Amino acid sequence: MRIENAVARGRPVTIHVDGTPVGAFAGESIATALLAAGIRRLRESPRAREPRGMFCAMGACQECVVRVDGRAVTACTEPVRDGLSISLVDAGR
Amino acid sequence: MTAPGPERFDLIVIGAGPAGASAATEADRAGLRVLLLDEQPAAGGQIYRPLPAEFSPREGRAPGPDLRAGAALRAALAGSGAEARFRRRVWHLARGFSVFALGPDGVERYAAPALLVAAGTHERVIAFPGWTLPGVIGLAGATVLLKSQQVLPGERVVVAGAGPLLGAVAAGILKGGGRVVACVDLASPAEWMRLAPAAGLRPDLWGQAAGWTAAFLRGRVPLYPRHAVVEARGPGRVAEVCIAPVGGDGAPRADAPVRVLRADSLCVGHGLVPATEMTRALGAEHLYRPDEGGWIARRDACLRTSVERLYVAGDGAGIAGAVPAALRGRLAALAAARDLGRLAEAEFARKAAPVRRRLARTAAFGAAVARLMALRPGLARTVSRDTLVCRCEDLTRAEIEDAIGEGAREINQLKSWTRCGMGPCQGRMCGETVASLMAARVGSREAVGQWTARPPFRPVDFEALTGDFTYDHLPFPPTAPA
Numbered sequence: 391m392r393i394e395n396a397v398a399r400g401r402p403v404t405i406h407v408d409g410t411p412v413g414a415f416a417g418e419s420i421a422t423a424l425l426a427a428g429i430r431r432l433r434e435s436p437r438a439r440e441p442r443g444m445f446c447a448m449g450a451c452q453e454c455v456v457r458v459d460g461r462a463v464t465a466c467t468e469p470v471r472d473g474l475s476i477s478l479v480d481a482g483r
Numbered sequence: 484m485t486a487p488g489p490e491r492f493d494l495i496v497i498g499a500g501p502a503g504a505s506a507a508t509e510a511d512r513a514g515l516r517v518l519l520l521d522e523q524p525a526a527g528g529q530i531y532r533p534l535p536a537e538f539s540p541r542e543g544r545a546p547g548p549d550l551r552a553g554a555a556l557r558a559a560l561a562g563s564g565a566e567a568r569f570r571r572r573v574w575h576l577a578r579g580f581s582v583f584a585l586g587p588d589g590v591e592r593y594a595a596p597a598l599l600v601a602a603g604t605h606e607r608v609i610a611f612p613g614w615t616l617p618g619v620i621g622l623a624g625a626t627v628l629l630k631s632q633q634v635l636p637g638e639r640v641v642v643a644g645a646g647p648l649l650g651a652v653a654a655g656i657l658k659g660g661g662r663v664v665a666c667v668d669l670a671s672p673a674e675w676m677r678l679a680p681a682a683g684l685r686p687d688l689w690g691q692a693a694g695w696t697a698a699f700l701r702g703r704v705p706l707y708p709r710h711a712v713v714e715a716r717g718p719g720r721v722a723e724v725c726i727a728p729v730g731g732d733g734a735p736r737a738d739a740p741v742r743v744l745r746a747d748s749l750c751v752g753h754g755l756v757p758a759t760e761m762t763r764a765l766g767a768e769h770l771y772r773p774d775e776g777g778w779i780a781r782r783d784a785c786l787r788t789s790v791e792r793l794y795v796a797g798d799g800a801g802i803a804g805a806v807p808a809a810l811r812g813r814l815a816a817l818a819a820a821r822d823l824g825r826l827a828e829a830e831f832a833r834k835a836a837p838v839r840r841r842l843a844r845t846a847a848f849g850a851a852v853a854r855l856m857a858l859r860p861g862l863a864r865t866v867s868r869d870t871l872v873c874r875c876e877d878l879t880r881a882e883i884e885d886a887i888g889e890g891a892r893e894i895n896q897l898k899s900w901t902r903c904g905m906g907p908c909q910g911r912m913c914g915e916t917v918a919s920l921m922a923a924r925v926g927s928r929e930a931v932g933q934w935t936a937r938p939p940f941r942p943v944d945f946e947a948l949t950g951d952f953t954y955d956h957l958p959f960p961p962t963a964p965a
């Protein structure tokens with residue numbers, strides 16, 4: 391999934407998704423790290439309880455909201471940091 | 484405890500895309516004390532978005548034309564005296580003008596007698612069954628993944644919708660080593676050919692078109708002109724994408740054969756919509772101009788809105804593309820300098836003339852591209868009643884139609900009856916579908932109207948609005964006309 395032929399990424403970091411370590415690179419957004427790790431489902435919709443994932447990828451739709459240290463952030467605009475702990479509490483998994 | 488007074492400038496520019504960054508550079512040259520704000524970490528906007536600072540291009544890989552143009556834009560800005568502040572999300576505005584931004588250290592207040600809004604666009608995606616499945620992403624968003632994040636949206640991708648972003652995304656996926664299962668285009672080849680005369684003056688565009696064609700042939704991408712996605716299927720995430728032939732208005736033809744494509748990602752976009760929440764919140768007059776993307780602030784030839792000393796530029800002032808965006812940004816900056824009495828009329832005319840000449844040369848192509856991306860009313864009209872339209876509140880087409888049937892005649896009425904448009908996206912994702920459905924019932928988009936824009940323009944973490952800043956410090960603007 392990561393495009394390897396054009397750029398050298400930042401240094402490797404590890405983030406924790408509901409406790410599971412996921413590798414990523416500095417400069418990536420949380421959404422990119424999750425996408426590359428095959429995690430598409432980030433939330434559940436409020437009423438129909440259907441799976442949702444990143445949609446607009448530019449911080450407008452709020453579909454990719456995840457929790458970082460209890461704070462709600464849009465995964466597509468929030469950069470990864472080493473040791474970041476993310477929970478997909480609303481994902482209903 | 485009193486809040487510190489706002490920091491003052493002559494001109495504040497919101498948005499550091501090609502429009503805003505060019506405007507700030509020009510305003511500085513005209514002698515204005517100018518502040519440029521953007522929520523991104525660097526200037527460039529959507530098209531010239533740079534790589535993350537932590538990434539570096541590999542040796543020997545020449546940067547593409549967009550990266551080069553972006554680097555030039557950023558260099559010109561850095562070389563100017565304009566004060567550029569990034570990671571600042573503007574969430575509230577008041578006439579006069581006061582600008583409230585949320586930055587890394589909390590709320591910041593700025594003031595200036597002139598304000599230029601260059602906030603760009605968001606993407607139109609008309610609802611269809613399954614568009615809420617994980618793996619369905621916007622076409623514009625896909626460009627961000629490809630060019631900045633350097634990640635493919637999936638292993639097997641269907642690229643669908645309208646306009647040049649189709650070519651940009653498909654070519655980007657191929658270049659990144661990915662697989663494009665199909666390119667599904669609402670337009671016919673004849674519609675694309677209408678761009679040709681307008682592109683005559685832009686050799687750069689011919690080069691880009693030739694590059695895409697070559698990439699498509701090499702990558703053996705099946706092209707489906709005059710087709711639309713009619714459904715995405717799971718379970719749980721995209722596994723299949725159903726497409727069907729459509730007419731010119733985007734509606735599937737009766738008894739059209741449906742083709743099922745296996746894919747793990749669908750990048751889909753039906754055009755770009757100017758971001759008008761800021762000009763709406765300030766009470767500027769707006770017009771519905773489908774050929775320029777939809778509702779836009781009424782503006783004169785120098786980008787002045789109906790509100791004194793409020794200017795608009797870039798795609799937010801009407802879809803036209805990056806080159807016209809930058810030129811309009813410069814023109815707006817010159818107009819502001821003139822209106823502030825900092826540029827004599829003769830000097831203004833001398834500086835504005837070459838910009839207007841160049842703008843006139845790019846106008847035909849910009850208009851042709853915008854027409855390709857204009858709303859096709861048949862898309863929304865033909866989705867099934869149980870299709871989810873409002874992603875935030877999980878509302879179906881049936882629920883929207885029922886509210887209209889019960890008498891909701893205007894979009895803000897519908898909002899208060901159904902909560903559609905009240906969720907965290909503030910109507911940005913469903914607005915075009917809802918307005919399209921409603922216009923079919925009440926006669927016109929003008930009758931449907933626009934959502935009333937209320938701060939915050941984007942969700943902000945209210946815990947960040949702490950310290951010596953209280954609600955009382957917000958001078959609320961006069962209520963915008965609905």
Ligand SMILES: Cc1cc2nc3c(=O)[nH]c(=O)nc-3n(C[C@H](O)[C@H](O)[C@H](O)COP(=O)(O)OP(=O)(O)OC[C@H]3O[C@@H](n4cnc5c(N)ncnc54)[C@H](O)[C@@H]3O)c2cc1C
Pocket residue numbers: 448497498499500501502503520521522523527528529530531571572573574601602603604605606623624626627647648651755796797798799804805808940941
């Ligand atoms: C996601 C996306 C990708 C695109 N990719 C391409 C492409 O690859 N090729 C192409 O030809 N065209 C592309 N376009 C079309 C593109 O919008 C224009 O051609 C061009 O970028 C317009 O320039 P602009 O300066 O008007 O707006 P933009 O480039 O959109 O710049 C607007 C700026 O305003 C900032 N902003 C908006 N609201 C706020 C706020 N509340 N607070 C702070 N800052 C704010 C944004 O962060 C952004 O940097 C894309 C559009 C989108 C939406």
